[in-house]
Amino acid sequence: MRFAIREFLAIGQEIRLVFNGNHYLPGLPELNGTVAWQKSAVGPAGTNSIDTGIFFSLLDPVTKNRIHEWLLKDGIVQREFAETDQFKDLGSAYDSSTATFQVLRAFGWGPLINLGYFRFPTPVSALNLLYNLVLLKTAYMLPSAQVRLVRKAFKLLEIQAGDDVLDIGCGRGLSSFLIASSHPTSSVIGIDLLPEHVNVATTLYGNIHNLKFEHGDALSLRFQNGSFGKVLCLEAAFHFADREKFLKEAFRILEQGGRLVVVDFAWKTDKDRQILKDEFTRFVQNEWKWSDFFSLGQYIKTAKSAGFKVEGFYKWSRRVTGPIQFIFDTFAKAGQWRWSRAALCRFNPLLHSLTDNHWATLHYSAKAHNHIRRHVEYIALVLKKPGEN
Ligand SMILES: C[S@@+](CC[C@H](N)C(=O)[O-])C[C@H]1O[C@@H](n2cnc3c(N)ncnc32)[C@H](O)[C@@H]1O
Incomplete structure (x- = not known):
């Protein structure tokens, strides 16, 4: 399940991801986060892509792990933010x-x-x-x-x-x-x-x-x-x-x-x-x-x-x-x-x-x-x- 963010997101904007039922994370109906960075890149033949980084606050290690597996299944690269x-x-x-x-x-x-x-x-x-x-x-x-x-x-x-x-x-x-x-x-x-x-x-x-x-x-x-x-x-x-x-x-x-x-x-x-x-x-x-x-x-x-x-x-x-x-x-x-x-x-x-x-x-x-x-x-x-x- 790949999610597309169609709305315009600004850095610092608070966002809430709401899962609609057929998700990999039963028991986790929504996640709150903040847009931390965005980087746009021009790909082959002028295609545009935007990477969006989101800080999810207050996640316990078990939830983090489940999200990690979920993202991996979908080929989304997840990066832990380390000092x-x-x-x-x-x-x-x-x-x-x-x-x-x-x-x-x-x-x-x-x-x-x-x-x-x-x-x-x-x-x-x-x-x-x-x-x-x-x-x-x-x-x-x-x-x-x-x-x-x-x-x-x-x-x-x-x-x-x-x-x-x-x-x-x-x-x-x-x-x-x-x-x-x-x-x-x-x-x-x-x-x-x-x-x-x-x-x-x-x-x-x-x-x-x-x-x-x-x-x-x-x-x-x-x-x-x-x-x-x-x-x-x-x-x-x-x-x-x-x-x-x-x-x-x-x-x-x-x-x-x-x-x-x-x-x-x-x-x-x-x-x-x-x-x-x-x-x-x-x-x-x-x-x-x-x-x-x-x-x-x-x-x-x-x-x-x-x-x-x-x-x-x-x-x-x-x-x-x-x-x-x-x-x-x-x-x-x-x-x-x-x-x-x-x-x-x-x-x-x-x-x-x-x-x-x-x-x-x-x-x-x-x-x-x-x-x-x-x-x-x-x-x-x-x-x-x-x-x-
Ligand atoms: C804000 S700039 C100031 C540059 C310059 N002094 C000026 O006034 O225009 C900081 C510079 O420190 C360099 N820098 C960062 N870490 C460094 C390090 N460990 N050794 C040498 N230079 C470093 C950066 O690449 C950058 O060019």
Whole structure:
């Protein structure tokens, strides 16, 4: 028995499957679930298929087993959602398979893939939109905020002439390029776990004399002890399965007196971690491929036990997550009505790639991100390896 879902389903939508008698699950008249993800694919000869993932809540192991057998009989692939799954598909956080990514791409995510540091903080973040509208520079709002974030982060590195710099999680290379071009006597290496990012970075900035890119994993670095004077990790550590390992690795490859700047998300307090099991949180975890954060206290404690001296920490939420959330909310709300959606598409033709389903998902996604944002601080941590340099 294959069931076809004819109705339009949106992510986050509650659904109830009602069985009509001739089913494989006697005694189970209905199931309640929530649409967790959808992925469309174009098959042979232009046929379209949509995979729909549904979280069924509160299922006991016996019922789970019966459903598993039922789905198998019908050739439907069932996948248990495990915490570790979130790491398996890092690329889908950055390709165009989510509505959120498509919007970010339309608004300038390209060589930089971070959230940006905005000119006007919360609670006046609406000014970011107004300022850019007045100057007719809205299309550049995100890229210029992104460059500002890189500059803020690498200022904290205090790069000296001749420093060797490692940019961990360099993405598509612009952060490494900005460092290399403003410090011509330094040599800069950018590494990233995604080969496609390394390829883009090499294509865009591969011909700079003091810059090179390579594939690498922050948790297992190929470099010898004491190889770098400065290490930057800008908005990449949220993906790491083991931050302690990362901090130990960074400590090892730094020379004495060297500096590490980590820009990351952190729980405001240890208690905030309790939202990990919420549906909103799981949605965002799945979109961005992360499983947990450190709290600020945990970060400092772990950095110290790795051997670092904490030089300082900064809370940047009011300039980063606050303003971008405001823009996301405004955009998602505008996408709810046909006329304003049409106006947005006219203003930015790249938005034509969004389907009705995407627009509905964006509305849910904005709410989910806002839920997490209230529990999370966007931080920059400055750590020093003791000794002379
Ligand atoms: C949000 S992007 C930020 C990229 C860049 N720093 C920027 O500001 O544009 C995070 C990057 O970290 C990379 N990444 C994730 N896990 C990694 C790991 N274990 N080692 C190295 N890079 C990793 C991702 O592939 C992605 O390019």
